[in-house]
Amino acid sequence: MEPKKKRSTRHQRRSSLIINVLTLIVLVLVVFEGKSLISLFSRQNIQERIRQEEEEVFREANLLPTETEAPPETESKAQTTEKESVLRETETEAATEPPESGRENGIPDGGDAYMDIVVPEQASAVDDTYFSDAVFIGDSRMEGFRNFSGITKGSFLTAVGMELENFYTTPQIPTAQGTMLVMDALKNINFTKIYMMLGTNELGAYNMEDVKESYRKVLEDIKTRSSSADPIVYVFSVVYVEESLVQTGDYVNNANVDAVNLKIMEMCKEEGYHYINLNEVLSDGYHSLIPGASEDGIHLEQPYCQKWLQYTKTHYLSTV
Amino acid sequence: MKKTALLPVFLLALALTACGKGGGKDVDMKTLSANLQETVTSGALAEVSADILASTYFLDMEQIEDSLAALNSGANACEVTIVKCKDNSYVSEVKDLFETRVKNQSDLFASYNAGEVTKLEQALIESSGNYVVLCVTDDTDAAKKILKEAGF
Numbered sequence A: 001m002e003p004k005k006k007r008s009t010r011h012q013r014r015s016s017l018i019i020n021v022l023t024l025i026v027l028v029l030v031v032f033e034g035k036s037l038i039s040l041f042s043r044q045n046i047q048e049r050i051r052q053e054e055e056e057v058f059r060e061a062n063l064l065p066t067e068t069e070a071p072p073e074t075e076s077k078a079q080t081t082e083k084e085s086v087l088r089e090t091e092t093e094a095a096t097e098p099p100e101s102g103r104e105n106g107i108p109d110g111g112d113a114y115m116d117i118v119v120p121e122q123a124s125a126v127d128d129t130y131f132s133d134a135v136f137i138g139d140s141r142m143e144g145f146r147n148f149s150g151i152t153k154g155s156f157l158t159a160v161g162m163e164l165e166n167f168y169t170t171p172q173i174p175t176a177q178g179t180m181l182v183m184d185a186l187k188n189i190n191f192t193k194i195y196m197m198l199g200t201n202e203l204g205a206y207n208m209e210d211v212k213e214s215y216r217k218v219l220e221d222i223k224t225r226s227s228s229a230d231p232i233v234y235v236f237s238v239v240y241v242e243e244s245l246v247q248t249g250d251y252v253n254n255a256n257v258d259a260v261n262l263k264i265m266e267m268c269k270e271e272g273y274h275y276i277n278l279n280e281v282l283s284d285g286y287h288s289l290i291p292g293a294s295e296d297g298i299h300l301e302q303p304y305c306q307k308w309l310q311y312t313k314t315h316y317l318s319t320v
Numbered sequence B: 001m002k003k004t005a006l007l008p009v010f011l012l013a014l015a016l017t018a019c020g021k022g023g024g025k026d027v028d029m030k031t032l033s034a035n036l037q038e039t040v041t042s043g044a045l046a047e048v049s050a051d052i053l054a055s056t057y058f059l060d061m062e063q064i065e066d067s068l069a070a071l072n073s074g075a076n077a078c079e080v081t082i083v084k085c086k087d088n089s090y091v092s093e094v095k096d097l098f099e100t101r102v103k104n105q106s107d108l109f110a111s112y113n114a115g116e117v118t119k120l121e122q123a124l125i126e127s128s129g130n131y132v133v134l135c136v137t138d139d140t141d142a143a144k145k146i147l148k149e150a151g152f
Helices: A004-039 A043-062 A072-096 A111-117 A140-148 A182-188 A209-224 A252-273 A302-314 B002-021 B029-037 B050-057 B088-112 B115-121 B138-151
Strands: A134-140 A155-158 A173-175 A178-180 A191-198 A232-236 A274-276 B064-071 B078-086 B124-128 B131-136
Touching: A004 B088, A111 A252, A111 A274, A134 A140, A134 B029, A140 A155, A140 A302, A140 B131, A155 A182, A173 A182, A173 A302, A173 B088, A178 B088, A182 A209, A191 A209, A209 A232, A232 A252, A252 A274, B029 B064, B029 B078, B029 B131, B029 B138, B050 B064, B050 B078, B078 B088, B088 B115, B088 B124, B088 B131, B131 B138
Parallel strands: A134 A155, A134 A191, A191 A232, A232 A274
Antiparallel strands: A173 A178, B064 B078, B078 B131, B124 B131
């Protein structure tokens, strides 16, 4: 009787051990792979999740305005970003509204003589397709515009540190194989409109007249790469800085911004180019960047890049 | 006999747990991106469109199932990009393209803002299953921890 009893106990212990091991495995599976198991055995669950995610996406999409006319499949994310930006822009409108009266309009002293080359505001905004045949060339501020504005069309040749001095010498346009010169990168782009923004990295120049001549030469050469014999040349003003935040050198100041912008306006007048006065909406009204528009005093935060895009969409040549 | 009976159970357990590092596990890209962006302290990042992402990294978007890129204002080198490839065979090419992006940025920042080059030297390029992440951040250790917890 006694041996039989022992065998029975051992058997029970072994069974109990197996049950415990199996229970442990099941618990591990439930904890770490519960989601997978549920999905494996529940098609309905998967469909439900897909439906919920779709609803979430559509709900977000419904918040967005309807300006961009790009195909929805490829640009839904871009549209979402743009629309969210517009919403945020509206929220910050009160804080960023340009000054009412008795303040400057972003034109440097002496610039009134060149107002005929300043691109006027049009009654209606173009949509992004206007930029389909445009190339945007510029420094890190233009790169920020590319990243933050929500623009969906156009070719961008931008690089941090791009300046007139290194324009022909430093390969700085990224490619999948490395970097190349701007002039070489232009060979691969069909464009009839040029949007240009350089000048911030030239604020420390000793002679602004030299900056003007270098800018003139660069634009002349860029035009030769255009698929049009007479491309439209838009030149963005250098945007003001918030001096108290700038840490890259005291030459990055608004007196120099005005000085370089005056030379750019002169060049535009002489060459028949079109000056886009971004400081009309990005100035605080006293020859300075709107406070809070930039974390480092130079590169614009997203709502202000969106403002820049909106300004560009309403400031274009009406004959086009 | 009993040991043999347990074998399929262990095999099943192994097969299921193996999904943790394979292509079968889904990554919550929004949450992962948000967590990684919290390690960036030198300026806010913002999500860019798929077109901008494609032209930034020269990705073949036909081979990308989903993507999320948060870039910066141009002031620094920080960025957080996550892509999910349709097929695992494209993962290594994406990693190569991310490496090229980091090198290009390092070359540009070297003469413009050398402090950013340090961040680029510590850039994280990690993959898990069909997902690839590029993270250039102010706090690489924190980002590493986040990626590890996410299965990378």
